[in-house]
Amino acid sequence: MEPKKSQNNIVFIKHSKRGGWTTTPFILGSVLTLTMTSGGLIGNLIVYLITKYNVKSIDATQLFNVVIGCMSLFPIVGAILTDSYYGSFAVIAVFSFVSLLGITLMTLTASLPSLRPPPCTNKLLPCESPSKLQYGVLYAILGLACIGIGGTRFTIATMGADQFEEDSNSIAIYFSWHFFMFYVATVISTTVIIYVQDNVSWTVGFGICVVCNIVGVILFLSGRKFYRKSRTKGSPFTGIARVITAAVRKRKVSSANHQYNYDINDKSTTIPSNSFRFLNHGALKIESDDLKTRTWSLSTVQEVEDLKTLIKIVPLWSSSVMLSASIGMFSNFVILQALTMDRHLGGSTFQIPSSSFLSLDVLATCITICLLDRLIFPMWQKLTGWSLAPLQIIGLGHVLNVAALVASAIVEIQRLHAARDHHLTGLSMATTAIVPFSALWLLFPLTILGISQAFLFPGQISLYYQEFPTSLRSTSSAMISVIVAIGFYLSTAITGLIRKNTRWLQDDINDGRLDIVYWVLAAIGVVNFGYFLVCAKMFKHKLDKQDQTLDNVSSS
Template sequence: MEVRGQERSRCLNDERRKGGLKTLPFIFDEALEHAANEVSEKLAVVGFSANMISYFTQQLHMPLTKAANTLTNFNGTASLTPLLGAFLADSCVGRFWTIAVASIFYQIGMITLTISAALPLFRPPQCTGDHNCEEASAWQLAVLYVALLLSAIGAGGIRPCVVAFGADQFDESDPKEKTKTWSFFNWYYFCMGVSILLAVTVVVYIQDNVGWGWGLGVPTIAMGISVVSFAAGYPMYRRLEPSGSPFTRLAQVAVAAVRKRKVAMVADPSCLYENDDMDAPISLSGKLVHTKQISFLDKAAIVTADDQATENSGSRPNPWRLSTVHRVEELKSVIRMAPIWAAGILVITAYAQQNTFSIQQARTMDRRLSPRSAFSIPPGSMTVFTMLAMLLTISLYDRALVPLARRFTGLHRGISFLHRMGVGFAFSAVATLVAGFVEVRRKRAAASHGLLDDSAATIPISAFWLVPQYALHGIAEAFTSVGHLEFFYDQAPESMRSTATALFWMSISAGSYFSTLLVSMVHRYSAGEDGSNWLPDNLNRGRLEYLYWIITFLQVLNLLYYMICAKYYTFKPVQSRRRTDEGAVELNNKV
């Protein structure tokens, strides 16, 4: 027995030596060396999507509205597939293998994109005049869409798992590592921002000045290096085993509650069903305790005479008829997160305009660094100001604001993620408001120089007028996106963290699709009898500022909605397992 205990202790110590800060370079050093999965995935996808609107309009000769909707549809699909990837990771495959296989799919998609951009066979012939352009054929677009679909499938496995996999490397039961988890989210997003910065500068410059073959070849090579780098860290990773389908458990609670809808509620919540053996695989760091909200679901944990007879016979209760309190609280946690999740949709809708109409604005403006400079900033590289603002904000937030706020709030993360998201929502609304006024200024400059009907002319107004709206979006993202990641990881049930991270990407998906819907509706219902509308190919004759202000108005309403949701949100209460310095495990309740 003593030998067996020593062996178990040795295995435990070996497991504890895995994970930690030493694994993070393999997970997100792509931002610094183009070398491991999620941030290198960002270098790959942003290297294409940051300038995709230019590729669609300049190389495939798509109309502006169709190109904008194609881009937002791709972004929406790529942000929807993470739900499938998260399901596989949480239920049967595990995060490591989900990331590994998805990276291969992404690599194939990027190779296909590179080939389609490099070979003239996959593009329509060049324009023979200012308005005599042949749009890409159906089969040429089909090749492009297949490549985008493969990339979206790959993103579906990478995006929901990398954040959770990185956070898994820190042991929540160890008080020395607990505080590092929240810094991880800041620096994860910081490194991802660095990779995006490289994509919208170096990669976009290559696309505009060298060629699309090389412009897509660079991120394709980066993705290949990332696969090798991620695999190299395999021996050091802390890998949590999948605990079964989370969706099945949620469905079991719902079905059990409906079946017992006529059963009288117990007066004492301590009488509800508990089974530590059943919950052990899905509550490694702590068990969820009972809450009063959504009390109807508590009926799933009421022990009836039949349930008691089954347990007395030595059989495990049917989970479709009886659920533990922990499993009931899992479903409650997901339901409580839904309103906060929905609030993030409009922020993505606003942000989506940067990669579509804002780039087209920049294309018509003077992008030289100075009046005497020969270098012009590529339109797709204007996002650099978003990334710089985001990186600066994250740095100041983590190094200055958090330590200062911690003195007043006592929170490890400085301010709660709910407050952090609210600040981001406010900045996003201001960003689109400013964008509308800048568009008015741009068109006035075009009118004063007689260029309203010349969509190809460069309007003598500096593209630096666009910097405020790009920078404000960067500040908003630093608060909103990182806050969202913290919120989903912290408030989701422990066994559903990949799925919860997928909710973050689903909000991006919903925001992208809503952008498509909004642009399509504006394009259709703003049409006049002469065929003109607010969003023509020639923006000089359009009313793009109206679209920006519609989005601003919707965001103001959304901010009010969010403030109500945040005020009444109930944090999940956990009976946590905390490891002491001596290695023992203590139980304590926390919210």
């Protein structure tokens, strides 16, 4: 067994019996069960808040957005801990136990009535709100869940990819299977578990999540002898900070009579690229620099190029923030729409849980990923001789997202017409009246949204994994989560702004104009797509950057 120095910050331990596809049953099994845990906890949270905590509908969606935002921020914390200090295995193990604690305590809120306000029995009277203590307990539990679920979600994705060699095509295949398992687990949690919560018992439903979490922990720990482990070598962010500090200190130093400090292992790059030339000063060697010890006055060329890569990718990354915000608002409003629609299948007494409608979105994503990976992309490459780049795949996701919002607006217009035709608007009731309009119409926008996400998220994680510096691989995967976090926080702010300045969003959505909200989001999506096209046009891939650097070397 010998170390393999393939990354700046992480030294992989090379072992003939470790890594590869042998590890995937343990990793993907953990992804399946841990995702079922998070889906069962979060997927029906809006309904749980409305029915058990007497929270008003729009307030419940805003609280849900905050929870998702927090849950999506913690992956970046997990990524930093992984890349800088403890490695993937330790971080995933610890955070999965925190997740288990959170879901166990959530089960207690369902089983102990003292932790919730009294049930709302009279629909004509206002319901009693939770006490400060009850809110405090709920927030603490949701905080633990955010830390536990967020800390494992994208760290485990990167750990799975790290089991393969960097030049192996297996990484792309692994990511496809990872997202497939993720979406399959989401479908199971948003159908089976949510059905149990709505029709059997919330305690039993959350209890199933506890069992899933325990199984996930056991599966993950069982594969510890097969994982390709890594030793961390300090924070890569320290090197980035060193570049900025050194560049500022040497801003007046001319590069004419000085050499650049480059890594011994970096044989292809001896001078930095021409972009963001100011940062190149950080790698200039002067007489006062001590090359034997790392100081804050000298960085390496590789550290300079890593920082440039991050700067170049930020505009492209930011184009997905508004996209995430619209997806968050769409998902929340679909649940509120389903709560007010006829959810029966035909003439049967079976009623689909409102939160389970989101499984249609996830199911469409699963099917689309399989078709893209096994049929459409190979056929496209065979017919044209070239494959779609990640940016092109993401662009298709933008277009389909706008189409989903347009379809949602059309469905909502028809739902409001049915509500007015049956005189279900303007009623003073604690809950919204059910409109005799089939909730199955939501299938169309949800399917389009699911197809769009099959293009968006795998395309984004593939792009960032390829383009980010190798020392920030875990961070690159977590960047998707940061997009989701900022997007959901932004959706909370947008929802609050709309409520404050218009009457489009009412607690009784039969009295509002949710269709106008969808049209506004679609218009914003069109503008955001234009911004994405500009960013994609200006973006320089890592390969282009290396070619440019080599040209600089030859010309010098």
